Amino acid sequence: MFESNPDYPPPVDGVDPSIGTPPGYRGGSNGPATAPALSSRECPGTATPDEAPCGNEPSSSPVTTWISELSSGRALEDIASDTDAGLINRLRVLEDLKAAAAAAQVRVAAAFDASVRAAHARSGVPLERQGRGVAAQIALARRESPARGGRILGFSKALAHEMPCTLQALSEGRLNEWRATLLVRETACLSVSDRRLVDREVAGDPAGLEGLGDGRLIGRIRKITYRIDQEALVRRAAKAQADRYVSCRPAPDTMTYLTGLLPVAQGVAVFAALSREADSLRAHGDERGRGQIMADTLVERITGLTQADRVPLEVQLVMSDRTLLAGSDEPAYLQGYGVVPAMWARDAVRKAGTGSGGRGMAEFHTADDNQGGSRQAVADQTRSRQAVAGQTGSRSFSGETTGSGPTSNAGRKGQAARSGGSGSPDLWLRRLYTAPAIGELIGMDSKARFVPDLLAKFISARDQTCRTPWCNAPIRHRDHIRPHRDGGATDAKNLQGLCEACNQTKEAPGWRAESSGSPGRHTVEITTPTGHTYQSTAPPLPGT
Numbered sequence: 001m002f003e004s005n006p007d008y009p010p011p012v013d014g015v016d017p018s019i020g021t022p023p024g025y026r027g028g029s030n031g032p033a034t035a036p037a038l039s040s041r042e043c044p045g046t047a048t049p050d051e052a053p054c055g056n057e058p059s060s061s062p063v064t065t066w067i068s069e070l071s072s073g074r075a076l077e078d079i080a081s082d083t084d085a086g087l088i089n090r091l092r093v094l095e096d097l098k099a100a101a102a103a104a105q106v107r108v109a110a111a112f113d114a115s116v117r118a119a120h121a122r123s124g125v126p127l128e129r130q131g132r133g134v135a136a137q138i139a140l141a142r143r144e145s146p147a148r149g150g151r152i153l154g155f156s157k158a159l160a161h162e163m164p165c166t167l168q169a170l171s172e173g174r175l176n177e178w179r180a181t182l183l184v185r186e187t188a189c190l191s192v193s194d195r196r197l198v199d200r201e202v203a204g205d206p207a208g209l210e211g212l213g214d215g216r217l218i219g220r221i222r223k224i225t226y227r228i229d230q231e232a233l234v235r236r237a238a239k240a241q242a243d244r245y246v247s248c249r250p251a252p253d254t255m256t257y258l259t260g261l262l263p264v265a266q267g268v269a270v271f272a273a274l275s276r277e278a279d280s281l282r283a284h285g286d287e288r289g290r291g292q293i294m295a296d297t298l299v300e301r302i303t304g305l306t307q308a309d310r311v312p313l314e315v316q317l318v319m320s321d322r323t324l325l326a327g328s329d330e331p332a333y334l335q336g337y338g339v340v341p342a343m344w345a346r347d348a349v350r351k352a353g354t355g356s357g358g359r360g361m362a363e364f365h366t367a368d369d370n371q372g373g374s375r376q377a378v379a380d381q382t383r384s385r386q387a388v389a390g391q392t393g394s395r396s397f398s399g400e401t402t403g404s405g406p407t408s409n410a411g412r413k414g415q416a417a418r419s420g421g422s423g424s425p426d427l428w429l430r431r432l433y434t435a436p437a438i439g440e441l442i443g444m445d446s447k448a449r450f451v452p453d454l455l456a457k458f459i460s461a462r463d464q465t466c467r468t469p470w471c472n473a474p475i476r477h478r479d480h481i482r483p484h485r486d487g488g489a490t491d492a493k494n495l496q497g498l499c500e501a502c503n504q505t506k507e508a509p510g511w512r513a514e515s516s517g518s519p520g521r522h523t524v525e526i527t528t529p530t531g532h533t534y535q536s537t538a539p540p541l542p543g544t
């Protein structure tokens with residue numbers, strides 16, 4: 001976690017610039033730098049106004065020449081013919097070059113932030129909004145998510161403004177980027193003067209950095225930190241407690257990691273309660289494993305269910321009719337998770353349609369949501385329709401499919417009454433249609449300012465995650481690409497799914513977005529204040 005210091009303005013964009021260990025990261029050993037350090041004249045994005053490239057044109061700086069040379073035919077031949085000792089030397093030089101490039105990116109990011117803030121100040125932008133959009137532009141330039149862009153910006157400003165020795169060691173290849181990150185993270189709760197003292201004592205000694213691994217580096221930093229500021233530990237603990245959160249991430253084999261970062265007393269209490277319940281049930285003959293019982297109990301206590309596998313919350317599962325009805329192997333898409341195997345998707349539909357009475361088969365209504373769709377798509381229903389299965393209840397619902405047309409509300413209520421149910425189905429199949437030739441999902445429109453519920457579900461099914469390139473955060477807002485205040489329509493073509501941070505960034509000065517009129521999947525062109533453009537294309541749907 002980076003703590004904002006009074007010597008420079010804090011990051012904005014609503015992004016928490018916390019730092020986590022990159023999954024699978026393995027830092028190499030550090031040694032004397034032999035690769036040329038990148039000067040400001042050689043760094044991408046630091047050309048003078050007369051030399052600066054326009055839009056997305058590549059820079060003509062020496063860096064682009066180096067990139068081409070690294071993968072040239074001559075370089076590949078040299079690698080193939082080199083000795084083992086020569087190959088190890090190449091690895092060291094390339095590692096030093098990576099560190100020098102990371103240091104150059106730090107200086108560029110800090111300079112870009114200062115430039116944008118100065119421009120905003122000259123334009124009369126309020127202080128609290130100055131710098132908005134900087135982290136998002138850095139993320140796009142580095143092909144990272146906006147959240148990662150916020151962390152990069154906080155890291156860059158800390159190094160550039162407060163930790164000159166660490167930045168110099170990174171430039172020389174004596175520290176890799178991850179270990180520089182550890183130095184920034186472990187000194188986040190110090191004052192600027194104390195942070196610079198730690199910076200000098202740890203990174204100002206090049207010989208002392210040689211052979212220093214992650215654990216020993218952290219230990220040395222904390223030893224100095226506790227010596228110069230006894231209250232630092234207390235502030236770190238308070239800051240850590242304020243950063244508690246719960247997250248959900250996809251795991252292999254259609255599983256998820258539900259992670260909670262809690263204060264130690266609360267975390268231990270939760271685990272102890274689950275452990276006691278598992279031990280009790282096992283003692284009474286429950287055949288499930290201890291871990292299985294703990295996982296099921298966690299779901300049941302949080303959701304209020306009596307059975308963990310009967311989740312009543314809506315789960316959007318998108319698949320082609322061929323996968324659902326014809327046994328096709330085309331994978332499906334589970335909203336909030338990602339691609340799932342066809343067999344798993346069919347099994348999920350079967351379980352959702354099997355009510356508490358244990359029947360092996362369920363009959364489903366189908367609702368036609370093709371309001372405003374093209375006639376071509378409607379005429380070719382068998383070829384191109386997509387089924388969205390929404391698990392919305394825990395009771396079974398028996399009904400009949402009455403053809404390809406929509407089912408009226410009155411008919412639904414009557415059929416529910418005849419079946420003895422409450423009208424809350426285990427499964428609704430809602431047909432959405434794609435254009436046969438191009439695979440574009442065809443949707444509905446509305447004249448309202450706010451997006452109707454069915455249209456919002458439609459956008460979520462089409463876009464799946466936030467449409468900003470490299471973001472992939474869950475969709476929180478259905479945003480008008482052309483603002484409604486400027487005459488933008490509330491229809492599928494002018495709507496996109498965005499996370500909250502990206503939607504706020506889009507409203508910053510100088511950002512523009514336009515919906516492309518080209519055939520094919522829904523495409524949005526994003527233009528940043530610097531004139532760079534990025535294409536955002538909706539992901540392909542299952543079966544297209």
